[in-house]
Amino acid sequence: MLGKKIVYSYRVLKFSYVAMLIFTVAGSFWLEIFLKIGVLRRIKRVAMSIFPVAIFFLIWDAYAISQGHWYFDSKQILGIFGPFGIPLEEFLFFTIVPMAAIMTIEGVRTVKKHWRVGDE
Amino acid sequence: MVYSDIAIFALLFAVFFDLFGIKTQLLTKAVFWTSYAIILPFQLVTNWWLTSRNIVMYNPEAIMGIRIASAPLEDLLFGFALVLCVMAMWVYWGGKGVQKK
Secondary structure (H helix, E strand, C coil), rough: CHHHHHHHHHHHHHCHHHHHHHHHHHHHHHHHHCCCCCHHHHHHHHHHHHHHHHHHHHHHHHHHHHHHCCECCCCCCCEEHHHHHHHHHHHHHHHHHHHHHHHHHHHHHHHHCCCCCCCC | CCHHHHHHHHHHHHHHHHHCCCCHHHHHHHCCCCCHHHHHHHHHHHHHHHHHHEEEECCCHHCCCCCCCCCHHHHHHHHHHHHHHHHHHHHHHHHHCCCCC
């Protein structure tokens, strides 16, 4: 009985970091539907905004991992690694979190139409 | 350089980048601070999740030791820098006419 419980929780456990990413997607992507912010439609602009920034943060991530500034619980991540031992979740983090940020600012501008953003 | 140094550098870089680099000057605009005010609670919750469950762990020698909702203060600085840089880029490309609408 106890053995079964442990196996089950261990299976779920590896989605711990992924759960945070799903939460972030759930918390921001609804703006696409309800406020029609049209961020996903402008995916080229999204990529051009995220990629140059994410690359620096991923270099930082690689450096910090190599120096042991931070480390991940191997039981709580999927165990898929990219270059420099960076977990898959980190690559997703630096894609999803910036997208959520863009969706937020577009959401605010949709509600506050008279506020200047600077790209008008 | 440890996490604290890089996080402070990232924050200063982001501020400089927005104000003087690509001159998007989001830091002077209500739209940015309102957006950040919405993002901050989410940032605190997600940082808390990752750190309180020890999904991500920090070498005590790499951080200042000040923790907010279980996460090192550095996480907030880093998050702010990430969000500011990406939003600034987004506005910058919009200003250049890339997929404006």
